[in-house]
Amino acid sequence: MTDQSSYDVVIVGGGIMGSATAWWLCELGFTGRVVVIERDTSFARAASTLSASSIRQQFSDTLNIRISQFAADFIRDFPARMGDARVPPVTFNSFGYLYLSDSAAMSDQLLSAHNVQVAAGAGTRLLTPSEIAADYPFYDLTGIELGSLNTVDEGYWDGGTVFEWFRRLARARGVDYVQAEVAAILRDGARVSGVRLADGTVINAGVVVNSAGTRAATLAATAGVTIPVEPRKRFVWVVRLETPLSRALPLTIDPTGVYVRSDGANYLAGCAPDPDPTVDPDDFAPDPAIWQDHVWPALATRIPAFERLRIVTEWVGQYDYNTLDQNAIVGAHPDISNLLFLNGFSGHGLQQAPAMGRGMAELILHGGYRSLDLTPLGFARLTDGTARREHAII
Ligand SMILES: Cc1cc2nc3c(=O)[nH]c(=O)nc-3n(C[C@H](O)[C@H](O)[C@H](O)COP(=O)(O)OP(=O)(O)OC[C@H]3O[C@@H](n4cnc5c(N)ncnc54)[C@H](O)[C@@H]3O)c2cc1C
Structure with a gap:
């Protein structure tokens, strides 16, 4: 039995965003311990399961176009990208x-x-x-x-298969998946120290990622942070x-x-x-x-x-x-550097998961983005009035 009381990275929410982040951490060579904590491992009501699974480049925001272009490349080469002979091609x-x-x-x-x-x-x-x-x-x-x-x-792509394999291969590569509800993120001033589960268990963390989907704002509030999701x-x-x-x-x-x-x-x-x-x-x-x-x-x-x-x-x-500008909120909180957000996808998140997971993994590994710069979708705009509205919302 591995020690489940302390991890380098605690990811709250194992939908496609949390699982993409976990897989990319492995893929990019992160050697620390990672856990994904998920309240419902059937994912029956997760957006990742109930999605229409469509993909487009018809956005009004250049960055959203780039994010989807990366997704298209990623899924075209999916078996090779995932590096496992069992992975099937993705219907597109x-x-x-x-x-x-x-x-x-x-x-x-x-x-x-x-x-x-x-x-x-x-x-x-x-x-x-x-x-x-x-x-x-x-x-x-x-x-x-x-x-x-x-x-x-x-058009249409099979996001369900991508979600499934992010999850399976993250686990196969050493990420723990725990079925539990996170009741609170534990904050100590300008840092977070971990999470407390609904049964009272405390899990210490070097970094906490909020990928809690529709419950993201409730979770953020436990650390005293407001997000418009x-x-x-x-x-x-x-x-x-x-x-x-x-x-x-x-x-x-x-x-x-x-x-x-x-x-x-x-x-x-x-x-x-x-x-x-x-x-x-x-x-x-x-x-x-x-x-x-x-x-x-x-x-x-x-x-x-x-x-x-x-x-x-x-x-x-x-x-x-995201009621502010219908765009993702991605990256660290400006005043709490080890609390990361991956929220507010406003109906276009499934196709964004490959780029978002990679971006989060780069942030955790290197402290900054190395491939596609997601900074414009960062938390700063929530406080400095630089909303980045995506007009093409469906
Ligand atoms: C009807 C519909 C159609 C869509 N169509 C498209 C589309 O065509 N194209 C597209 O790109 N996107 C689409 N989307 C959006 C896309 O599905 C989402 O943006 C994406 O799935 C979000 O992934 P996620 O991992 O952030 O959230 P989710 O898949 O919802 O995962 C979040 C997880 O966090 C868990 N969780 C929450 N709180 C806690 C807690 N406190 N403790 C532990 N676990 C917790 C939840 O149980 C859940 O499993 C659609 C969404 C819907 C609902």
């Missing part, structure tokens, strides 16, 4: 994302994001309604002014059409905010509720009225083939939503 269907605009304001936003994306090397194209209709004849484009499409390294419900349906579409459906973001994409032989749709309040982190209750009154009508209006469908499955997940 680049059918793209198509943002649709029906107003001048929305078109302006697509145009300015397009400029950022092209400068970052993304394959985004702006399309008129007739250009969209030529390639995708199944849309009803009434009222649509402009579309923004990228079919290079955008709250749980927000997101609804997902998988449907089968009576008559399938003539080609793969890009992840289409309708001006109503409803999105839909191909999902194998089915189609996956989702949306945010309106209004969109903070909720209890255990609230996963469905709301059939959202489908009936909002999502289905929007889908059938945009793609008439969606008039005739059946629901195959549906679920509710939660975003760890």
Whole structure:
């Protein structure tokens, strides 16, 4: 039995962020002891499990584009990257994302994001309604002014397999996974000394990483730190059409905010509720009225083939939503150098895990980023007023 009372790194939350960090620490040669503490090792309600698992480069923030470009590279070479013969290739269907605009304001936003994306090397194209209709004849484009499409390294990827192998290989390489709830981060002035579990056990730590997803703000508060991250419900349906579409459906973001994409032989749709309040982190209750009154009508209006469908499955997940600027909060607290944050992914975190895990491991190993500089997503902006808004939030 190994000593479980003291670790060099304590990672709170074993979702894809915590597990990516653990795997990258091993991969980059960290020789200290690492533990991942996870309250529910079934991960049944973790965002990493309930995700729509899509990947895109159509962001308004250059850094988010770079982060997803790294993810695309990483998953293309996944078995080689993971360095284990058992690791399978990751399915990656680049059918793209198509943002649709029906107003001048929305078109302006697509145009300015397009400029950022092209400068970052993304394959985004702006399309008129007739250009969209030529390639995708199944849309009803009434009222649509402009579309923004990228079919290079955008679409669906199997994030579940990536999550699984980060976790399995971190364990295989010596990281401990402990099923327990962290009740508090123990702070001693400008340092944290460890964590206290719900059963009272204290685990000492050289570094504590907060990767607690929707519970990140509650956990941070135990160390006297406020972060603007709250749980927000997101609804997902998988449907089968009576008559399938003539080609793969890009992840289409309708001006109503409803999105839909191909999902194998089915189609996956989702949306945010309106209004969109903070909720209890255990609230996963469905709301059939959202489908009936909002999502289905929007889908059938945009793609008439969606008039005739059946629901195959549906679920509710939660975003760890950053109310300041809908961007990740990554890195050390400015005044507590051994307390690290990996929070606030606001619905685009699954694809960010490869870059985020690497960045956290670099911070822990070297005290700074060595590959992609994630400093602009650091904690400092929460206090110095430099919000870094991501406009392309789905
Ligand atoms: C419906 C939905 C659709 C999405 N679609 C996409 C998408 O298409 N593309 C994309 O890139 N991203 C998407 N996301 C976002 C993405 O899934 C998340 O950003 C990502 O999974 C966050 O990973 P995480 O490890 O931070 O959080 P989680 O996976 O939620 O893991 C956090 C873990 O911390 C544990 N924990 C919390 N508090 C404690 C504690 N005190 N002690 C011990 N353990 C604790 C929890 O049990 C949980 O397992 C979607 C999310 C949802 C909900």
